[in-house]
Amino acid sequence: MIREDRFLISRKPYAVDLGSFRRMERQAGDTWAWYTVDAVWFRGKKDQPVACIGDLHALIDDPAPATAREFLERYSDGRYGGDCHGRWDGDSYWGNVTLAEQERHLQILQPMLAAYPDVPPGFDGWWTFQVPKGGGRG
Template sequence: MHREDHFLISRKPYAIDLDSLTRSERDPGKTWAWYSVNAVWFRGRKTQPVACLGTLRTIIDDPAPADAADFLARFTDGRYGGDCHGRWDGENYWGAQKPFEIDLHLAQLQPMLANYPAVPPGYDGWWTFQSTR
């Protein structure tokens, strides 16, 4: 992935929480592991955006990424996009089923959509898989 200075919804950018890099457990003897970062993004059309939150995850070979920036530099296959955990279009919510989780998601997604296309506080944006222009 690479970082862009401005937002273009057509480039399918992500804003990343650079402090959220996590490693999933891996089988002993393997030379790779699953890593992920929390992310938020907009999809849809520029006139009707949808705010999404979730994770970006992929397998990274050893050595382990030093930090989120290293993870993003080594994350080159974006064909599957992010794992969406919640989505808000201004009228309808899709995602979690537990009321507490829904409230947490909407507390983040509603202001995100209201401030479209600004990068939400606590996130670094915009990152994309698309080739550099």
């Protein structure tokens, strides 16, 4: 992924919680593992955005990334995007999670949408899979 300072909804950026970086257990002898980081993002139209919450996860080969930033910099296959667990459009919430998790999501998503397009407190953004025009990475 590429870290950008400017928000453009068309580039489908993500803001991530760098402190949530984790590795799933892997089988003995494997040279790869699943890594995950919690994320939030906006989707929809510029004048009608929705706020989403979920995670970004990928298989990464050894050497293992030591930090969330290193994981994100090595994460290049964005064809599936983020795994959305909840979404807020300003009127209604969507998500197949417990009521307690819905309430936690809304504590993040409601102020996030109200402050569109700012990065929510506690998150680092904006990260995108899209290579800038001209072909360079960053």
